[in-house]
Amino acid sequence: MGKGLLILLATFIVVAILHVLSMKMAKISEAKKSSYRKIFWYFYGIIFMLSGGINYIEKGEYGWSFLIQFLCGLVMVILNFLGKIEQKTN
Numbered sequence: 001m002g003k004g005l006l007i008l009l010a011t012f013i014v015v016a017i018l019h020v021l022s023m024k025m026a027k028i029s030e031a032k033k034s035s036y037r038k039i040f041w042y043f044y045g046i047i048f049m050l051s052g053g054i055n056y057i058e059k060g061e062y063g064w065s066f067l068i069q070f071l072c073g074l075v076m077v078i079l080n081f082l083g084k085i086e087q088k089t090n
Contacts, residue, residue, distance in 0.1 A: 034086065041080040048073030 025033065052069030059066070079085050 038080060038086070041076060041085050045073045045076030045080065048076065 049070050052066045052073060056063060056066040
């Protein structure tokens, strides 16, 4: 029971930190938000690629899901590099 309460408390703390960060992000200029989004998509794509690659190496066998995961991460990085993921502001 103590372990469950510790997990619940840790979850609440993480959610509270994310909430505070999201409230601070609402006050940031649009140029900085765009820059942060660009960094986020690079990070997300690279993590996706690493996850697929590591799972593929760890299993030692060819898996379609690992290949698809790696390719999705690669597509995210390429699209972000080409500027296709950016939100257009009016």
